[in-house]
Amino acid sequence: MDLKQLGTTIMTVRRKLAKTQEAVAADLDISLTAYSKIERGETNIQFNRLSQIADYFNMEPWQLLCPTYEFDFNEFKSEFDALKLEIKTLRDDMAKYPATNTHIYKSESHLVNNRKQSVRK
Structure with a gap:
């Protein structure tokens, strides 16, 4: 990110918070x-x-450096x-029929463990 873009991002955040340059300075x-x-x-x-x-605006420095990344992060978090x-809904539904869902719980556990291992890599 160039300095002009960083400055524009800082100005945009300041304006969204209805702060003046004088007040921030x-x-x-x-x-x-x-x-x-x-x-x-x-x-x-x-x-x-x-x-x-960034602290003043209650943000992290990377949020000023990569403002579009935050949008992607929020979208990811929402999904x-x-x-x-x-x-949770599926687990609640499965809990209603525990005897018939034992194999599903084992499969779920296996999938979760595999996912954790792939995230660590």
Whole structure:
């Protein structure tokens, strides 16, 4: 990500939070000029300053560096939560008939263990 894009991302977050440049600069204890240069991408921002800005916005530095990744992550989390709910529903349904579902529980356990092993790799 180039400095101009990073500055635009920081400015977008600031505006979404209805903060002024003056307020953010004062809260970060930097001059308005220095903060404005960050948003315009005119200054090389050090990681400690990026971390300070991210903390101020209650974010992680990577969220400022890769703003589109967060959207993908949220979409993934939403799908993951839906799958967890579906699994819970299936387990509840299976619990109603324990004697006929023993082989299914074994298969599920095997699949979960295989998934855990592949994630570790």
